[in-house]
Amino acid sequence: MTDVAVFVVLMTAVLSLGFGMAHRRRARHRQTLEEWGVAGRAFGNWTTWFLLGGSMYSAYTFIAVPALTYGAGAIGFFAVPFAIVTAPLTFVLTTKIWSVARRHGFLTHGEFAGARFGSPALSALVAVTGILATMPYIAVQLLSLQAVLRTVGLGGELPLLAAVTIVSICTFRSGLRAPALLSIVKDVLLAWMLITAVLMVAMFGGWDTTFHQAGQRLPQGLLLPENGQLGFLTLVLGSALAIFAYPHALTGMLAAKDVATIRRNAAALPVYCLALALMALLGFFALARGVVPLDGDLNTVVPRMIQEYFPPWSAGVAYAALSIAALIPAAVMSIAAANCFTRSIYRPYLRPSASPAEEARVSRWTSLAVKFGAVAFILLVDATYSVELQLIGGVVILQTVPAVVLGLLTAWFHRQALIIGLLTGLAVGVTMLYNIPRLDAAGRVAEAHFGGSSWSLGDGRTIYVGLVALAVNLLVTVVFTVLLRLTGVPSGPDTTGHDTPEPDADDPRLRRLDQLLDGLPRKEPSPSGALDGPRP
Amino acid sequence: MPKPRAQWLLAVPAAAPLLTPFTNRTDPVILGVPFFYWYQFFCALLAIAVITAVYLVTAPGKHGEGR
Numbered sequence: 001m002t003d004v005a006v007f008v009v010l011m012t013a014v015l016s017l018g019f020g021m022a023h024r025r026r027a028r029h030r031q032t033l034e035e036w037g038v039a040g041r042a043f044g045n046w047t048t049w050f051l052l053g054g055s056m057y058s059a060y061t062f063i064a065v066p067a068l069t070y071g072a073g074a075i076g077f078f079a080v081p082f083a084i085v086t087a088p089l090t091f092v093l094t095t096k097i098w099s100v101a102r103r104h105g106f107l108t109h110g111e112f113a114g115a116r117f118g119s120p121a122l123s124a125l126v127a128v129t130g131i132l133a134t135m136p137y138i139a140v141q142l143l144s145l146q147a148v149l150r151t152v153g154l155g156g157e158l159p160l161l162a163a164v165t166i167v168s169i170c171t172f173r174s175g176l177r178a179p180a181l182l183s184i185v186k187d188v189l190l191a192w193m194l195i196t197a198v199l200m201v202a203m204f205g206g207w208d209t210t211f212h213q214a215g216q217r218l219p220q221g222l223l224l225p226e227n228g229q230l231g232f233l234t235l236v237l238g239s240a241l242a243i244f245a246y247p248h249a250l251t252g253m254l255a256a257k258d259v260a261t262i263r264r265n266a267a268a269l270p271v272y273c274l275a276l277a278l279m280a281l282l283g284f285f286a287l288a289r290g291v292v293p294l295d296g297d298l299n300t301v302v303p304r305m306i307q308e309y310f311p312p313w314s315a316g317v318a319y320a321a322l323s324i325a326a327l328i329p330a331a332v333m334s335i336a337a338a339n340c341f342t343r344s345i346y347r348p349y350l351r352p353s354a355s356p357a358e359e360a361r362v363s364r365w366t367s368l369a370v371k372f373g374a375v376a377f378i379l380l381v382d383a384t385y386s387v388e389l390q391l392i393g394g395v396v397i398l399q400t401v402p403a404v405v406l407g408l409l410t411a412w413f414h415r416q417a418l419i420i421g422l423l424t425g426l427a428v429g430v431t432m433l434y435n436i437p438r439l440d441a442a443g444r445v446a447e448a449h450f451g452g453s454s455w456s457l458g459d460g461r462t463i464y465v466g467l468v469a470l471a472v473n474l475l476v477t478v479v480f481t482v483l484l485r486l487t488g489v490p491s492g493p494d495t496t497g498h499d500t501p502e503p504d505a506d507d508p509r510l511r512r513l514d515q516l517l518d519g520l521p522r523k524e525p526s527p528s529g530a531l532d533g534p535r536p
Numbered sequence: 537m538p539k540p541r542a543q544w545l546l547a548v549p550a551a552a553p554l555l556t557p558f559t560n561r562t563d564p565v566i567l568g569v570p571f572f573y574w575y576q577f578f579c580a581l582l583a584i585a586v587i588t589a590v591y592l593v594t595a596p597g598k599h600g601e602g603r
Contacts, residue, residue: 074560080576081553087583088546091590208568223572224560232556260595267587270549273580281573 003307004152006316007323011163014185014324018170021181032356033363036175037107037339038254047180048256048265053272054183055252055333056243057083059144059326060137060390062190062279067298069283070291073218077280078232082239083273091266093244094253096408098262101254108336109250109404110344116407119415120348125422126400127344130247131370133397134337136389137246138330138374144299145326146378148319151294151303157379163327168371171331172364176255179331182324189321193306194278196314201285204309210281213288222284231454231462238398238466245400247336248329330371338366388450392433395453395466399425402470402477417480425473432465542593549583 034040043051061079068076097112106112109130114123142160149159170178201210215222224232243249256262279302286305294300306318342363347354354362403418438451454462553576562570 074572077573077576081556081579084553084576084579084583085550087587088550091546091587092543206568208565211568211570222570223562224556229557229560233554236554263587263591263595267584267591270580270583270587273583274577277573277577277580281569 002312003310003315003319004154006313007152007319010189010316010320011323014182014320015163015166015170017185018178018182019166021170021174021177031360033107033339033342033359034105034356036360037335037363038251039176039180041102041255042257043180043255043261044257045261045264045268047184048252048261049268050183050187051176051180051255051332052249052252052265052269054179054186054325054328055248056329057272057276057325058141058329059148059322060140060329061276062322062325063144063147063299063302064140065276065280066283066286067293067301069280070287070301071283071298073214073220074222074224075228075232075235076283077277078235078239080273080277080280082236082243083276084270085236085240086243087266087269087273089240089244090253090269091263093405093408094262094266095259097250097404098253098256098259100408106343107251107254107339108247108343109245109400110340113400113403113407113418114344114348116411117403117413117415117418119419120344122403122415122419123344123348125419126403127340129396129400129422129426130245130340131337133393134247134333134340135370135374135377136393137248138333138337138371139378140390141326141330141333142374142378145323147294147297147299148303148322148326151300151307152319160379161375163323164330164371164375167327167331168334168368171335171371172368175360175364176251176332176335179328179335180255182328182331186321186324186328189317190275190325192314193318193321194275196310196318197278197282197285200309201282204285204289207281210285210288214284217287225460227460228462230457231464234464234467235454238464238470239394241401241405241470242394242398242466244405245397247340248333251332251336251339330374334367334370334374335363337370338363341366391450391453392430395429395433395469396426398466398470399429399473402474412481413477414481414484417477417484420480421473421475421477424476425469428472429465429469432468436465542590545586545590549579549586552582553579 065076065079068079070076097109100106100112104111104115106115108127110123110125110127113126114120142164145163146155146160149155149163167178167182170182201207204210211222220228253262256265282302282305286301289305289309291301291305291308293304303319303322306315310318342354342359346362347359351358399422402413402421407413432455433453434449436451436453436455437445437449438447439445453465455465455468456462556572559575560572562572564571566574
């Protein structure tokens, strides 16, 4: 019982701390959406680092990745190279979008895409795609929390609801500052948990024995099968690109106070990769020791391992670390989704005259709706659905990459081509996911649809669906951009910009890049009209 | 403006974790951890070192670029 007592005491302490700080902070800041949604873009090195760690390395990561190495071996380790690759990309890409966003007051990818390609429709489409991909992501965070609570013996709906309610109130009041504060506490608890884990492995025979025993229990051994390389690498690349399109990853980055902060953070972020890699190896420990998950739910592998092998009070600390690690990303994601709604749908389409205070109010209530929507979803609808939806979400968000990631590097794409490409990519991705059967241990079809995100190529090799859909999306976007420019198709009537195709492509394009990335005035009346979009 | 050439160094930590066709092996084992796994730990440390170096080379004075 010691573990449960420590867990409950820690959770109460941390959440009241968050609550108290939220209350104290509130009066000091003017409540605009910039303040609430990205904390006034004022976070320094440390806060940014903790917040990014808190929002990107979530409980789902710390619970699902070991569960994957436990169940599937080396392929589950894909999360580690994926996380490492994002660091140098952050150094280059995030710096660019931070500068643009700072200059124009953007809070979301949608706003950037809309302004870059002169299309509020594209902005709204990117926002909707972002919200659709984020909702199930929040749900799986809460499922991880539920897995911890169930292991501790606090099953049922009440503890889950209580935890979510408290964090929602903190977030409602103080916006991004609440999760930022909680992430500092979380990392301290998580460090404690990792040290305990290392000692635990040392006490039970060390890594030698662990890998030896785990290798015997995995049918394909400890390494990737020869034909598993393509599936592994496409998964790594797809996930790395998706991170730069997910709304919540951007929210944390935009809260940084300057470009140098982002660059220093890019250098320091791989520290989290080390923690993640260690967690992934713990999946092998659980496998070697024969930890049995509750009701076959692999999410409970890590909590169960903690319960069996940690000293009770340390187990309490670990449960608290995992639970807070689930609540922080849920908070950041709900803020990000709310900002997407407010900036790309509410203001351009419903209330163009919305004041900053009104925006903040709309975002607050939307964030509440998003969070409790996710709770309702996992409590009322089948929980396994949200895992499937999360899978779909990853493929879905990748389809905005041409507009929001490649858009940082070039403004060449035609906005209508981007919209057509995005929709095609969505259709291809979801169709492929729908047609992937789930096989049971004997290789028979257990379920006909949504059985994973690895598309079989027939010869034993697989490929990540998201990347295939993205390739189709890009192809369609490029072909339609060329066609639209060749035929001189005028822009559709549903947009406010005047993004006519440019005959002499080079110069205007370069100027537009300069306008966006190097700080020339935004409302310069250029013939291309590239910057006419939803205004900040 | 920073020295853009230094940024190309970032390709090293970006590519290193993706070399799994060459790193998909057990030996050499360090502390009981097969090569495939500890290599990624090494890549994370490499990323920290290279990005820090690039940051130091490109940082102009006390403010970041792009302002």
